Amino acid sequence: MSHTADAGAEAAQDPAPDAEKGKRKAVSEGKRAERKLGLLLCAPAALVMIAVTGYPIFYSLWLSLQRYDLRFPDQREFIGLENYITVLTNSYWWTSFGVTSLITVVSVVIELVLGMALALIMHRTIVARGLVRTVALIPYGIVTVVAAFSWRYAWTKDTGYLAALLAPESDLLTQRVPALAIITLAEVWKTVPFMALLLMAGLALVPDDLLKAASMDGASAWQRFTKVMIPVMKPAILVALLFRTLDAFRIFDNIFVLTNGAQQTGSVSMQTYNNLIKGLNLGIGSTMSVLIFLAVAVIAFIFIKVFGTSAPGSDNGGKR
């Protein structure tokens, strides 16, 4: 990316010296060849990227602008933004959008807190370090669908051990709020280790001397954590949050297995699946996937803006 930008900027400056001196031209020719080589070397990767991500994105964008229902293929026509109006004025869409946002925010917050605790434990562990870390990572290693099924069996009325233990009288997976809580729990259980792993990398960035200095300066353990550790590892925290938020917003498998979207527990990805695969409505389905793509892009944009402005040392104006 930056290479192309540089090339553009330099090419714009080139003509003037070229006209003035022949000698400069030779230098810039060499540079140009190097730039060309650089672009050529990037080309294969760029082509692969375009083929596997660019093409599907633009194809679904194209589909989203059409009335295209496989049950009525004759009615296919270009209708502009009408699909978007249909989706965005539909209460089902907004319900699942609300459900998705709720699951995202709640699960990511819980994951951050638990992940940080786990990271601190793993960071401070002296005995059996490898064992502790391996054990902590087990949930992340289990296939999500498998884990989701085991959660479902555990919470099924009459047969599940968790259901029998906590609510023997009622079927929690068939009620909206408890079902959402169980979905969030399954999500949190699965991804806390991942969060912890990312945060542990951040913890390694905090020099020991800094914490010693803080305790000499009179900081309690909690103050050392909030005033020194967290600000110093902020970039790592933000990266972890960004990854997890993007992931959580696209939640599908846990819901699919646990409730299949019943009792208004479906996420936007569930809605898209229902319209696109079950309903065979390619137009509406594609519109929804484009909207999810946009939502994810907005989340990423916000994070990168925040991330970009608050990383320590990024304000290096007037560096000596």
Added chain:
Amino acid sequence: MAEIVLDKVTKRYPDGALAVSDVDITIADGEFIILVGPSGCGKSTTLNMIAGLEDITTGELRIDGQRVNERAPKDRDIAMVFQSYALYPHMSVRENMAFPLRLAKVDKDTVTKKVEEAARILDLGQHLDRKPGNLSGGQRQRVAMGRAIVRDPKAFLMDEPLSNLDAKLRVQMRTSVSKLQRRLGTTTVYVTHDQTEAMTLGDRVVVMRGGLVQQIGSPQFLYEQPKNLFVAGFIGSPSMNFVPGSLENGQLSTPLGAFPLTDRIRSLVESANAPREVVVGLRPEHFEDAALLDDSAKASGGAFTATVDVLESMGSDKFAYFTVDGDTATSAELDELAADLGSTDSSDSGSQLVTRLSAASAAAEGASLEVWFDSDKIQIFDPQDGRNLTLES
């Protein structure tokens, strides 16, 4: 301000390694004391125990008469300057210096006043709103000092605060640290591996080796009356020359020739019950170009003739390096000193000598020179236990 007492303080790690053993130091109120020694001698561990960053295994640490072994660092009211400076990268210089005050819940106006005062003393006024990442090494070092002084602590602890600076800045900062300490009059414990820093900064110097205190005293005292071979070799730059010697009937035979002991040294050696084989130490400045001395002066010492290997003219005086044939002095302490300096065993061909001659000397590289030395200034050591046999009690 406070008196700090280390009473038989010992640090033993869980794996059984003994880092510091039975350290007894009484640091007077307002004193500037230096802990010096080669790496691994336990000086930083001792400092960390005073700070509270490491537990004391046995013994007692008292600040102002109160036992503080069990107190957390924050409750000891002492400030520390780290080798890495340990500045908070996300805070400006101002916030860094205000941090300890803010934690102590000092009111805002006082914080501002104290930070500006410290910034004025340390000449940091124009950098207050910058982040540490944008400062030079010397400026960061001063911020670290500033963070320590704003609090008016009972004592300063400094862990090699100047060793990350370049040579010139180090000399400059050394002077400012010394001035600052005198101005504030705060008890200061300063750790360094650099004997020059130790000699120039401290009121008293504690020389450590292998977790044991070797000797405590003023820089001049350590220089003139080193208790053992290790202190003699560690203190002084260029360091003391050592040659093997044997004592017989008041005569000392060395690779530099045989000469009679002076009466003063003879009585000291006799009362110290010296063995026959000894190590003789001579400071570089106790040599002189024999050609510059008259006969009466020459009579009070020994002389030898050797070829000048290297000559360094410093302007004010000249350093001449010689290799003297014969055996070299050997002892465990000398080996350790050599290892610390990173010198692979000097050479088999003879003892290396460094001499400081006056600028008027006509010495030239490759030419032979008659060199005189003051036989009353020699120090004699026992090669077995390293003790100084010429120590005046």
